[in-house]
Amino acid sequence: MQSLIGTGVALATPFRKDFSIDTEALIRIVNFSIDGGVEYLVVLGTTAENATMSQDEKEFVIKTIVETNNGRLPMVLGVGGNNTMEVVEELKNRDLSQFVAILSISPYYNKPTQEGIYQHFKAVAEASPIPVILYNVPSRTGSNVLPSTVMKLANDFKNIVAIKEAAGDIIQAMQLLKNKPKDFLVLSGDDMIALPMVLAGGSGVISVIAQGFPKEFSEMMRLGLNRKVDDAFKLQYLFSDCIDMIFEQGNPAGIKQVFDSLGIADNTVRLPLVKVDESLANRIDQFVKKINKLT
Template sequence: FNCSILIFFFCNRDTFSFYFRTGVALITPFKEDFSIDIDALKRIVNFSIDGGIEYLVVLGTTAENATLSQDEKELVIQTVIEVNAGRLPLVLGVGGNNTVKVVEELKTRDLSSFVAILSVSPYYNKPTQEGIYQHFKAVSEASPIPVILYNVPGRTASNMLPATVIRLANDFENIVAIKEAAGDMVQAMQLLKNKPKDFLVISGDDMIALPIVLAGGAGVISVIGQGFPKEFSEMIRLGLNRKVDEAYKSQYVLSDCIDMIFEQGNPAGIKEVFKILGISENVVRLPLVTVDESLANRLSVFVKNIDKNA
């Protein structure tokens, strides 16, 4: 696709939902010496694309972004851009708890290969709702491309409440969506009920992605989707097409594995899946550690038997 054309289209919220159904937050694969495994990253991108994923998120939380140097981040970005070769829309994670630094990155980084940024609510500082609003006001005004908000209170220690999200959606046209990962179906339904018509609510929780879609959500930014791209993306498409029974059949096949990949931390679980599939090693950087033998064995049984359970 022509990325500049897509950016033009995506500035109109109505067209955004056509492309943004199942996205995946890509891992950063490492070698045993903890350096970035570029060949594995290329395999993961191709595996996701070949499996039916509809867009890729680069340098999100699942990428272990906090442990990457600036040079490593650039290497990941350029590798994904090159191997993707314009096949899918790309979203870049640009966020943080220092508003000035986020704004500076948005003003100086070349974002021409990306259709949107994914920007996490400020973590650690524990801002008020007004502080969150003012942060994203500054992000909106600085960003040359559409903004997807990211609410993940389990990591940020503060919850971006629906009223704040709706206020931002109404006040800034280029804030086009939210990745909602509070794990709270009631909160998600409040967003869906009160949002502007063309604002997208994207699930950030794999386990409740289908219920959110069936309640009116636009899709998901997934972790498990990159390990099982065909199965997970088809589940979301079935949900969007209101084929409820078929969609839930897929949900119940995957649900045990969704629990398992988060049981001992993300991305240790999904990296173990890639190890079992022979796509990359399971190496994470401290303070994360790899899954234990028990979980590795359970994941192996699931992966090797998924076709039988489908």
């Protein structure tokens, strides 16, 4: 799974002010990420606001991104949920021929035990015709996939090839890196600690901020992977304030304000999310202007 090394972007779904999908803006976001040098695209992850999209809208977003990408970069599709049988049915019936892997979130709301999490992903792995990336994000799911569970899954199922680790815990990430099978990839799901995770042995990041600053963020990750530590941390510290800002009032409200400041897309999000307030919008706008002057 060499195609998953480096920077993947968890693509946002842009909306017009009437909350309909902005097709032209979606095309711009995809092209902006590709032209900026990221390694792969992640379709219908959490950042896409797929929780507030109809099935027809999801299909439209997939179709638009696939057509816009036109084979230029590898793609990963988000396929997950808290109803195991429903996820399995989708995997059995969906055409996944355009994707190199699926990204599957740990079940949310139900708060399963570690054995329940294992059994869920066992069913996913057995149903998926393509490789599986586990997604651990306790702040959203209400439960943490422990390193011991990840290792058991990685050793038991050859098609579970990676984890997007978004617990925000560098110690837990290091446990994964220390004990993982040789070819298993540990990908950061947290932009702030993506570089430290790579320097500790990680393989890259599935990023939110990278779609706003694809050239700079993907270059930072490549520098980290090549052990050019001082140059990598110069970029890390340049972007650390903005990473904090884009998550300050929720994702993807922050990255959508970056798009608004760049003139790529409107900052509209769907309820129950709301756009960032005026103060944060101004701070993000000032950061974007500063970066534009530097690059």
